[in-house]
Amino acid sequence: MAIHITPQTLLATADRVALHAQLVQDFNPLHLDEAFAAQTPFGGAIVHGSMMMNLLVDTLERAGGRDFAAGDLNLRFAAPVRVGDTITAGGEKADGATDYTVWVKRGDGTVAVSGIFRPGGDS
Amino acid sequence: MTQAAMPKGDVWTYDDFAPGLALKTVTVVLDQAKLDLWAQVYGSVDGATLPQGLLVSAMVEAFIASGQPRPKGNIHASQSLRFTGVCAALNDELVVTASCADKEIKKDRKWVTIRTEGTIGGQVVCHGDFLIIWKL
Structure with a gap:
């Protein structure tokens, strides 16, 4: 039977992004300084990839515990998410599959992070 | 703390890296202050074990601290992480080693892979590779 991970959504406000920066001690101005980020190809501040990764790991843990x-976990950061947007993490496992397909999406539904999680102990 | 390589100039640049180069070993304490910050960003915490995401946060913190200062505007392109199943507890010390696993220039972009391994009390709890598009 297919398994769907219950998604979790966060509003990635500037305040929340700043708190995440403090948590991981990553003060890259690409995430925190609109004036700096506006001069990059992103055109404005973007959410840390690690913030989306955290939300995804937390979503998996809340859904499935131990x-x-x-x-x-293997992830590709596929598209930037502007600060102020929402991020939603989730995933699913097809019937008979070993791996979970996992993702984080922007508010408009664009996949910002894609990847797989393969459960199992050290090999 | 190990004697680690240093950049030649003011910040770490692509040219400073070489496969096998050891970066700084970093210890992160999984303390109440970090747990409180986690809860402010990601919501309340239930249960006796620390959230797995706090472990991920600490791995990221150690990765960031392993090579400083670094240029503004680096981009996190991809990530692998293996969780071994070892649980972390409040006030555990996570010791993270980091090294350059690979580097290459593709389409005028400078790609650097930093390999990390986190241990608690000598047991590996998490390891993985950060693939970064390095700015300089």
Whole structure:
């Protein structure tokens, strides 16, 4: 039977992004300084990739608890998310599959992070 | 703390990296202050074990601290992480080693892979690669 991970959504406000920066000690101005980020190809401040990764890991853990305590996570940061947008993390496992397809989406539905989680202990 | 390589100039640049180069080993304490910050960003915490995401946050913090200062505007392109299933507890010390696993220039972009491994009390809890588009 297919399994769907219950999604979680966060509003990535500038305040929340600043708190995340403090949490991971990543003060890259690409995420925190609109004036700096406006001069980059992104055109404005973007959410840390690590913030989306955190939300995804938390979403998996809240959905499956210790089932997600061991395994391999492989992620690609596919599209930027502007500060102020929402991020929604989720995933699913097809019937008979081993791996979960996992993702983080922007408010407009664009996939910002894509990847897989393969549950299992150290090999 | 190990004796680690240093950049030749004011910041770490692509030219400073070489596969196998060890960066600084960093210890992050998974303390109440970090847990409180986590809860402010991601919501309340239930249960006796720390949220897995706090472990991820600490790995990111250690990765950031392993090579400083670095240029403004680096881009996190992809990430692998293996969780071994070892649980972290409040006030555990996560010791993270970091090294350059690879570097290459593709389409005028400078790609650097930093390999990390986090241990608590000598047990590996998490390891993985950060693939970064390095600005300089």
